[in-house]
Amino acid sequence: MTVSRAIRGERGIAEPTRARVLAEVAALGYRRNDLARRLRSGQAHELIGLVVTSLANPFYAQLAVGMEEVATEQGFGLLIAATGADLGRERDLVADMAARRIAGLVVVPCSNDHDHLRAEALSGSPVVLAATPPRGIEVDYVLVDDFGGMYAACRELIAQGHQHIGFLGLPAASWTGSERYRGFAAAMEDAGLEIDESSVHRHRSEVDQAEAAARRLLAQPEPVTALLTANNRNTIGALRVLQQHRAPIALAGFDDIESADLFRLPFSLVAYDAAQVGREAARLLLTRVGPTSPESVAPHSGGSQRVIIPTHLVTYPTLVTR
Amino acid sequence: MTVSRAIRGERGIAEPTRARVLAEVAALGYRRNDLARRLRSGQAHELIGLVVTSLANPFYAQLAVGMEEVATEQGFGLLIAATGADLGRERDLVADMAARRIAGLVVVPCSNDHDHLRAEALSGSPVVLAATPPRGIEVDYVLVDDFGGMYAACRELIAQGHQHIGFLGLPAASWTGSERYRGFAAAMEDAGLEIDESSVHRHRSEVDQAEAAARRLLAQPEPVTALLTANNRNTIGALRVLQQHRAPIALAGFDDIESADLFRLPFSLVAYDAAQVGREAARLLLTRVGPTSPESVAPHSGGSQRVIIPTHLVTYPTLVTR
DNA sequence: CTGTTAGCGCCTTCAC
DNA sequence: GTGAAGGCGCTAACAG
Numbered sequence: 273m274t275v276s277r278a279i280r281g282e283r284g285i286a287e288p289t290r291a292r293v294l295a296e297v298a299a300l301g302y303r304r305n306d307l308a309r310r311l312r313s314g315q316a317h318e319l320i321g322l323v324v325t326s327l328a329n330p331f332y333a334q335l336a337v338g339m340e341e342v343a344t345e346q347g348f349g350l351l352i353a354a355t356g357a358d359l360g361r362e363r364d365l366v367a368d369m370a371a372r373r374i375a376g377l378v379v380v381p382c383s384n385d386h387d388h389l390r391a392e393a394l395s396g397s398p399v400v401l402a403a404t405p406p407r408g409i410e411v412d413y414v415l416v417d418d419f420g421g422m423y424a425a426c427r428e429l430i431a432q433g434h435q436h437i438g439f440l441g442l443p444a445a446s447w448t449g450s451e452r453y454r455g456f457a458a459a460m461e462d463a464g465l466e467i468d469e470s471s472v473h474r475h476r477s478e479v480d481q482a483e484a485a486a487r488r489l490l491a492q493p494e495p496v497t498a499l500l501t502a503n504n505r506n507t508i509g510a511l512r513v514l515q516q517h518r519a520p521i522a523l524a525g526f527d528d529i530e531s532a533d534l535f536r537l538p539f540s541l542v543a544y545d546a547a548q549v550g551r552e553a554a555r556l557l558l559t560r561v562g563p564t565s566p567e568s569v570a571p572h573s574g575g576s577q578r579v580i581i582p583t584h585l586v587t588y589p590t591l592v593t594r
Numbered sequence: 595m596t597v598s599r600a601i602r603g604e605r606g607i608a609e610p611t612r613a614r615v616l617a618e619v620a621a622l623g624y625r626r627n628d629l630a631r632r633l634r635s636g637q638a639h640e641l642i643g644l645v646v647t648s649l650a651n652p653f654y655a656q657l658a659v660g661m662e663e664v665a666t667e668q669g670f671g672l673l674i675a676a677t678g679a680d681l682g683r684e685r686d687l688v689a690d691m692a693a694r695r696i697a698g699l700v701v702v703p704c705s706n707d708h709d710h711l712r713a714e715a716l717s718g719s720p721v722v723l724a725a726t727p728p729r730g731i732e733v734d735y736v737l738v739d740d741f742g743g744m745y746a747a748c749r750e751l752i753a754q755g756h757q758h759i760g761f762l763g764l765p766a767a768s769w770t771g772s773e774r775y776r777g778f779a780a781a782m783e784d785a786g787l788e789i790d791e792s793s794v795h796r797h798r799s800e801v802d803q804a805e806a807a808a809r810r811l812l813a814q815p816e817p818v819t820a821l822l823t824a825n826n827r828n829t830i831g832a833l834r835v836l837q838q839h840r841a842p843i844a845l846a847g848f849d850d851i852e853s854a855d856l857f858r859l860p861f862s863l864v865a866y867d868a869a870q871v872g873r874e875a876a877r878l879l880l881t882r883v884g885p886t887s888p889e890s891v892a893p894h895s896g897g898s899q900r901v902i903i904p905t906h907l908v909t910y911p912t913l914v915t916r
Numbered sequence: 917c918t919g920t921t922a923g924c925g926c927c928t929t930c931a932c
Numbered sequence: 933g934t935g936a937a938g939g940c941g942c943t944a945a946c947a948g
Contacts, residue, residue, distance in 0.1 A: 328869075371626065
């Protein structure tokens with residue numbers, strides 16, 4: 273008991289005793305067993321989780337960076353899992369994390385089915401969604417300004433004089449897919465331009481598929497003069513095709529790319545702070561978790577909070593070269 | 595007790611009883627408390643950790659991808675933490691993970707001080723090192739062929755006719771820093787060329803510093819005609835300078851870059867499967883952890899295993915463009 | 917096949 | 933200021 277008190281740094285213990293205990297503890301290399309500690313107090317682990325489709329996408333890697341920052345800062349660990357965009361796996365991984373009694377988790381859902389994310393399904397661990405708003409459940413969430421970003425990107429192409437614009441998008445069923453398309457469509461409509469449905473491709477977020485789709489768009493009888501890409505995978509796929517293409521095709525796309533300033537072709541990207549998405553998500557989560565926080569909210573108190581991360585358009589190359 | 599048995603799927607329980615229990619469990623939404631379970635059995639969590647300097651570096655992100663694959667496949671969770679190249683933080687984070695009774699961890703150490711990674715310091719959780727071999731401790735490790743890769747890269751520049759080659763490297767004290775420098779030096783020596791010490795810069799792995807160093811190298815009275823960069827941060831920093839530079843300067847560097855085929859300048863990169871580093875590390879770790887594994891080894895049995903990931907040189911652009 | 921006993925390591929509570 | 937009792941949820945070992 274005295275040892276326990278000394279280790280926790282509790283007061284009401286004689287100084288010499290404390291010193292003796294701590295010396296012995298150091299000598300033995302003893303470490304308090306966190307499991308037992310939490311078992312008794314019934315608390316969750318100081319652990320938060322992140323469930324995404326794939327860490328290989330730099331957007332999710334940055335999301336993790338941001339979460340890690342905030343988590344570590346508050347003494348929490350970060351547990352990461354990837355679903356590969358498979359709903360079944362998402363369900364399993366989320367359930368698994370809940371069973372580990374983690375304090376809460378951030379999920380970038382791979383579908384519109386959010387039933388497995390409701391509070392009851394998670395033994396009460398709070399959830400925060402990132403990149404997608406909740407459907408049928410009430411939780412906090414962090415969004416990127418998908419609509420606004422894409423609207424600006426499309427307007428840029430139109431300002432350059434393009435009228436026949438191809439769209440490489442994400443599945444229409446996904447939030448980002450539909451919002452970014454909506455931004456495209458709104459910009460076209462506001463400019464009085466028609467969308468050529470045969471120049472719209474929507475597919476999963478993979479470079480290969482984007483490449484194939486871009487190739488098809490440019491092989492049409494009346495090829496587009498510009499491409500609008502809905503995320504970093506599509507942008508890279510499209511650029512792979514464009515750099516082999518004879519005629520110059522303009523491009524604008526969603527998501528910044530680290531070394532875009534080194535690319536051969538000119539284009540514009542919708543940039544935003546992806547790590548900030550992670551930081552905000554972690555912050556929202558910890559507000560519902562940390563009993564220490566002054567501004568803490570009950571784990572599932574009514575009303576969900578929302579944070580929107582702004583975007584801005586960057587035009588590459590940013591500087592003129594030889 | 596019967597409930598416990600039913601849930602664990604243990605045999606020696608009547609089928610109707612089991613069914614009744616499972617039905618009730620499902621109805622109540624009951625979840626077994628993993629903490630209590632492990633407390634009793636003394637087992638570690640089915641959790642492995644990864645400690646790196648920064649997830650923002652794509653190399654580490656890929657390492658995490660590989661580990662995550664193997665971990666999830668075996669039912670383990672992955673805990674990630676970043677040290678920011680600070681030894682103190684590394685010590686804290688490693689100790690913290692050990693206190694959480696995780697099954698083991700993979701560390702990319704930020705220094706040569708590995709004392710905090712010895713078995714005794716970790717309540718027996720095994721450690722695997724990645725990218726750096728152990729110093730003064732005996733643990734398994736996964737390396738990249740730093741020397742061979744850099745040797746090949748430098749030889750490539752020499753084959754192009756370069757004699758005055760600048761080197762943008764990592765701190766000499768780090769393993770990758772010294773090995774990659776050694777590869778450079780050996781290739782130069784084998785070609786009968788002198789290293790110009792004033793054209794060798796070693797610094798921390800950050801794009802800004804690499805950029806500044808590259809700028810200095812090219813501002814010298816007798817500027818180099820080629821640059822050799824020791825990792826992806828240095829490569830990007832150098833390219834930022836080169837694309838503004840009048841005279842064409844050749845470049846070769848360590849680490850592949852996702853969209854290097856889209857870059858404006860020609861160069862060669864030492865490529866390797868970074869995710870494979872993570873997979874191998876996780877595999878080595880789980881061999882010492884999983885009691886189920888047929889080829890399991892005692893957590894700290896003598897003799898450390900070693901895996902070396904091969905590299906190959908890729909020349910960009912890979913295809914000729916308009 | 918099912919139930920009882922005891923204890924994992926820590927901490928809350930209450931005596932001394 | 934220190935220690936003794938008891939329990940968190942689960943399961944190994946043993947009884948019935």
